[in-house]
Amino acid sequence: xxxxxxxxxxxxxxxxxxxxxxxxxxxxxxxxxxxxxxxxxxxxxxxxxxxxxxxxxxxxxxxxxxxxxxxxxxxxxxxxxxxxxxxxxxxxxxxxxxxxxxxxxxxxxxxxxxxxxxxxxxxxxxxxxxxxxxxxxxxxxxxxxxxxxxxxxxxxxxxxxxxxxxxxxxxxxxxxxxxxxxxxxxxxxxxxxxxxxxxxxxxxxxxxxxxxxxxxxxxxxxxxxxxxxxxxxxxxxxxxxxxxxxxxxxxxxxxxxxxxxxxxxxxxxxxxxxxxxxxxxxxxxxxxxxxxxxxxxxxxxxxxxxxxxxxxxxxxxxxxxxxxxxxxxxxxxxxxxxxxxxxxxxxxxxxxxxxxxxxxxxxxxxxxxx
Amino acid sequence: xxxxxxxxxxxxxxxxxxxxxxxxxxxxxxxxxxxxxxxxxxxxxxxxxxxxxxxxxxxxxxxxxxxxxxxxxxxxxxxxxxxxxxxxxxxxxxxxxxxxxxxxxxxxxxxxxxxxxxxxxxxxxxxxxxxxxxxxxxxxxxxxxxxxxxxxxxxxxxxxxxxxxxxxxxxxxxxxxxxx
Numbered sequence: 001x002x003x004x005x006x007x008x009x010x011x012x013x014x015x016x017x018x019x020x021x022x023x024x025x026x027x028x029x030x031x032x033x034x035x036x037x038x039x040x041x042x043x044x045x046x047x048x049x050x051x052x053x054x055x056x057x058x059x060x061x062x063x064x065x066x067x068x069x070x071x072x073x074x075x076x077x078x079x080x081x082x083x084x085x086x087x088x089x090x091x092x093x094x095x096x097x098x099x100x101x102x103x104x105x106x107x108x109x110x111x112x113x114x115x116x117x118x119x120x121x122x123x124x125x126x127x128x129x130x131x132x133x134x135x136x137x138x139x140x141x142x143x144x145x146x147x148x149x150x151x152x153x154x155x156x157x158x159x160x161x162x163x164x165x166x167x168x169x170x171x172x173x174x175x176x177x178x179x180x181x182x183x184x185x186x187x188x189x190x191x192x193x194x195x196x197x198x199x200x201x202x203x204x205x206x207x208x209x210x211x212x213x214x215x216x217x218x219x220x221x222x223x224x225x226x227x228x229x230x231x232x233x234x235x236x237x238x239x240x241x242x243x244x245x246x247x248x249x250x251x252x253x254x255x256x257x258x259x260x261x262x263x264x265x266x267x268x269x270x271x272x273x274x275x276x277x278x279x280x281x282x283x284x285x286x287x288x289x290x291x292x293x294x295x296x297x298x299x300x301x302x303x304x305x306x307x308x309x310x311x312x313x314x315x316x317x318x319x320x321x322x323x324x325x326x327x328x329x330x331x332x333x334x335x336x337x338x339x340x341x342x343x344x345x346x347x348x349x350x351x352x353x354x355x356x357x358x359x360x361x362x363x364x365x366x367x368x369x370x
Numbered sequence: 371x372x373x374x375x376x377x378x379x380x381x382x383x384x385x386x387x388x389x390x391x392x393x394x395x396x397x398x399x400x401x402x403x404x405x406x407x408x409x410x411x412x413x414x415x416x417x418x419x420x421x422x423x424x425x426x427x428x429x430x431x432x433x434x435x436x437x438x439x440x441x442x443x444x445x446x447x448x449x450x451x452x453x454x455x456x457x458x459x460x461x462x463x464x465x466x467x468x469x470x471x472x473x474x475x476x477x478x479x480x481x482x483x484x485x486x487x488x489x490x491x492x493x494x495x496x497x498x499x500x501x502x503x504x505x506x507x508x509x510x511x512x513x514x515x516x517x518x519x520x521x522x523x524x525x526x527x528x529x530x531x532x533x534x535x536x537x538x539x540x541x542x543x544x545x546x547x548x549x550x
Contacts, residue, residue, distance in 0.1 A: 008491070015492070
C-alpha cells in the first residue's frame with residue numbers, strides 16, 4: 001500500500017483535474033481584493049492617527065498660549081505666533097493592475113450569461129458572485145423590480161470595485177478600467193427578474209439585457225459617441241423573443257435538434273447568430289446542415305478555427321442586423337434564404353442561406369451570407 | 371547585488387508583491403488541496419480566494435519558525451475545516467450528489483472499467499477528513515510527519531496513528547472491491 005500510494009502522486013492530481021485549476025484571472029481577482037481591502041484598512045488606520053495628531057497639536061498650542069499669556073500678563077506684548085508643524089499624511093496611491101484583455105472580458109460575459117438565470121434567488125446569486133456588490137437606487141425602475149444590485153468585475157483599479165450606479169459608466173468600460181458591469185433586478189420574492197451586462201469589445205460598448213421579454217444585445221456606444229434612438233443608422237441590436245430564448249437555453253445544453261422542430265427558419269437563424277455572439281462554437285456548428293453534400297468542413301476542423309477568425313461582436317451584429325424583420329424565401333425543395341436589409345445605407349439586400357435537413361428542420365448553410 | 375560598477379540596493383518586497391509570489395508558488399496546489407475537502411470547484415475557488423486574502427492580511431505575523439509552505443497549508447486547512455463545518459457544505463454536498471451523473475453501469479461493471487489508481491483516488495476522497503488529509507499531505511504533497519503535525523496542530527503520534535488507520539481503511543475498501 002505504501003509503495004502504491006507513493007507512486008500515485010501524479011495520478012491523484014490528474015484524477016482531481018488534468019489541467020491547471022488556478023487561473024491567472026483568479027490570481028488577479030485576489031490581488032484586486034487584497035488591494036481593495038488594504039486601501040480600506042489604510043483609510044481606517046489613518047483616521048485615528050489624524051485625530052490624535054490634531055488633538056495633540058491643539059493641546060500643545062493651548063499650553064503654549066496659556067504660558068505666553070501668563071508670562072506676558074500686564075505687558076503690551078505682541079501676539080504670540082504659534083508655529084504648528086503640519087504633517088501631511090499622504091496615502092500611497094493604489095497601484096493599478098494590468099487591464100484585462102477583451103478575451104477575459106468576453107469569457108466573464110459568457111459565464112454570467114450561462115450561470116445567472118431568471119428566477120434565481122438573491123442568496124444563490126450572492127453565493128455565486130460574492131459579496132462585493134452595491135445596492136442601486138431602484139426608485140425609478142419601470143421593470144417591476146423592487147431591488148437592484150450591481151457588480152463591477154475585472155476591475156484594474158480596486159478603487160473602481162464599487163463604482164456602480166444606474167448610469168452606464170461608458171468611459172471606464174471603454175478604457176477597460178471596469179471589465180464587466182453587471183446589474184440584477186430582483187422581484188418582491190427576491191428572485192432575479194432581469195439582468196444587464198455592460199462591457200466593451202473593440203471600440204464599442206455593449207449592453208446585454210435579459211428579462212421577461214427575452215434577451216437583447218445592443219451597441220450603446222461607439223468610438224466617442226453615445227448612441228440613442230436618434231442615431232438610427234448606428235443603433236444595432238439583436239433580440240431573442242422569450243420563446244426563442246427558452247429553446248436556445250435547451251438547445252445549447254444538449255444540442256438536440258428536436259427542440260428546433262416548431263421553430264420557423266428565421267428563429268433558427270437567430271439562434272445561430274446568438275451562438276456566435278456567445279462564442280458557443282459547438283452550438284454554431286450543431287446548427288449547420290447535416291446534409292452530406294452541403295457539409296464543407298468537419299466539427300474537428302471547425303474546432304481548430306482560431307477565435308480571431310470568427311469575427312467580433314460588432315461584425316456579427318452588423319452582418320445580421322435586421323435579420324429578424326427579413327423574409328424567408330424557398331428555392332426548390334430543400335434550399336432557401338432569408339432576405340433582409342442589414343444596412344439602410346446600401347441598396348442591395350442581404351441573403352442568409354439555409355438548407356432543409358432530412359428531418360425536415362431548416363438548418364444553416366455553411367458560409368450562409370450570400 | 372552589483373551590476374557593473376553600480377551597486378543596486380534590493381528593496382524589500384511590498385506585501386502585494388509577496389502575495390503575488392505566494393500565489394505563483396502555491397496557488398495551484400492550494401486550490402487542488404481545497405478541492406479534496408470541498409469536492410466542488412466553485413467552492414474551491416471561493417475558499418482559495420479567502421485563504422490568500424487571509425494570508426495577505428497576516429503576512430506580518432508570519433514567523434520563519436515554520437516554512438512558508440506549512441504556514442499557507444495551515445491557513446488553507448483551517449479555512450477548509452470551517453467550510454466543512456458550515457451549513458453551506460451540507461447543502462452543496464446534497465446538491466452535488468443529486469446532480470451526479472450516472473453512466474448506467476453497475477458498481478461491479480464500473481469498477482472493472484475504471485483504472486485502479488482512479489479507483490483508489492476516489493476512495494481517498496471518500497475517507498473521513500482526518501484520514502484523508504494525512505494521506506494527501508504525506509503521499510501527494512510530500513510533507514514530513516513533523517510538518518503534518520505542525521500544519522494540523524496535532525502531535526506526532528496522532529499523525530502516525532491516523533496515517534496507519536487511513537491506510538488500513540483504504541486496504542479494506544480495496545478488499546471489499548475484490549482487491550487489485
